[in-house]
Amino acid sequence: MNESTDSQRPAADTGAAATTTRDAALEHLAITLALLGDAASRATHTSHDVRLHIVACQAEHLAGEVRTHTEPATPQQPWPVDAGYATTTAAARRALDVPEVRHLPVPLRASLQWLLLLAEAAQT
């Protein structure tokens, strides 16, 4: 029995580590989306492009939805300094393209992809 337990432990550890890594990636994605929402909101001060309003709303909404897929105990990450709309859009794109995000449900990933395309289109 001990032998069996010992042989399972590394697998369990690996699984826990994978979950932690995935949750950290999702939390990072949620933070970048919230920042993107705020950056889009600030951009509406000076632009009449209605797409910025849509990005501002849906980025924050999808950040909340991504967070529902993380463990409640996921450690809080340091909040990056807001760096403007273009930089924040690029950061959100990088956060979405990491492999761990593939665990999210397909409809949610599709919505995230569309949001990033819209955010990128709105800055051109």
Add this chain to the structure above:
Amino acid sequence: MNSPERRSVGELLEDTDLTARRLLLDPDDLDTAAMIRVWPELVQAANELLASLPSRGPHAIPGVEATPTRTDPLAERLHLMATALNDNLRGRAWPGDGPADERLLDMTGNLVHTHDLIDRRLRDTTRPSTAMLTDAAAARTRVLHALYVTAHAITLATGAEIRDLQTNGRALQRRSGVHKLTALKLMAARIDTFEQVAGAEVYQAFPKALVGNRRDEAAPGLRMAFAAWEVETHRAMVHEPTMANIFEVSRVQASTIALTHLLFDAAGGCGAIDAGAYRANLQPVLAAAESAWGALHFVARDLTSMAPRLVARDLRLAGTQLVHALTQLALDGTSVATQTLLSERIASNHLLATLVSALESHRDSAQVLMDAVLDPRLGIKADAAQRVLADLASGNREALSPQEPWIDPRDIALGRQVPLPAPVRGALIRHVEIIDSASRRLATASVDTSQPVQPPRTQDQGQVRTSTHRGALVLDTQVAPRVAR
């Protein structure tokens, strides 16, 4: 001992509607305090009844796994409006304890009996038939009409009582008279908004739905999305008045106005509305309203940045749904739709009525937002409060001394939540007052501008347009003979 209820669902609802109409026969006899004491129970009974009616299930939200719970969004919203008013009046000297209006009590009893009858009969029904849905639509319209007429009666009674008080100098010299006048004015504004919200729906369906021939709804998906959003706004502001929720409400409101602005611009461009009247009246007011909501949103954003915002889940879902519905109308892929495409969508969806109805309801959101901003439970993170206080101090040095210790440094160091400092609350109140003022002008301007230049009108559409002329008496005169028993 009470005799058993022998009336049918139809009879109970007709009696309820008739009782409501009789309130208007002699408005001078109405007792405002007695009516308002029963008002929350009446609206609650209506809400429970409408939630029990058979309906098609709620729509799923794209990209979101959760499905919204099944309710009647409009009835839920009206119930929350009545509850918010009741909560506000409960802490005041007027109306206090006293007799309740017998007619409103009868109406409440009728609605409760109707609910029980329907619940017993339809408890095990999972897939309602078309006939059942038609009956349900008729019942719903009857109930909403009764609420609408009753709200109008209360509005008349309240207005009369305010006038009496204002002309009675001696009454206003007493503190009780001043308190009563304040409460009456608050009530007048809230019930007036209630009447507008209920009236908009009644005029959409009445009286066609009563004879099982409901008119096709204009842009039903968008209309439902607006209704769900308005309900969730009420729920969040009444039950969870947090800064994150205020942030969410202000952002979605600002965005919906921006998108509505785009759609009305297109409507003006394609002649669906009078372009000249639109540019002169509605367009500047839309810009002002967008700016007012935006200004509140910017403060709420800064008060909640640098940490995850815990927005109420249902509020977030309703916001997602609403913005998604408007996005489908405004965009083509990731580009703003061309004028031609926007014109086609406006023409094919008949959505201007839905947008006007939504613009009329902004004042309701402003009122419930004011309750939230005044709520003593409202708190914020100490560091965010400090940042915003510093901004306020830099903008108005006389009003806010930077030496004044509004925030304990230990609260900032430990990242604590603190009660809303008075200067921050004051700034929020000013923003909400500006929103309220803009919303009032928005309601008027949207109605005045939304008349089509060359309307392909049928008689039915003419009745819908009468929603711009408010007042239950107008409705009664026009349609009462057609639905008389």
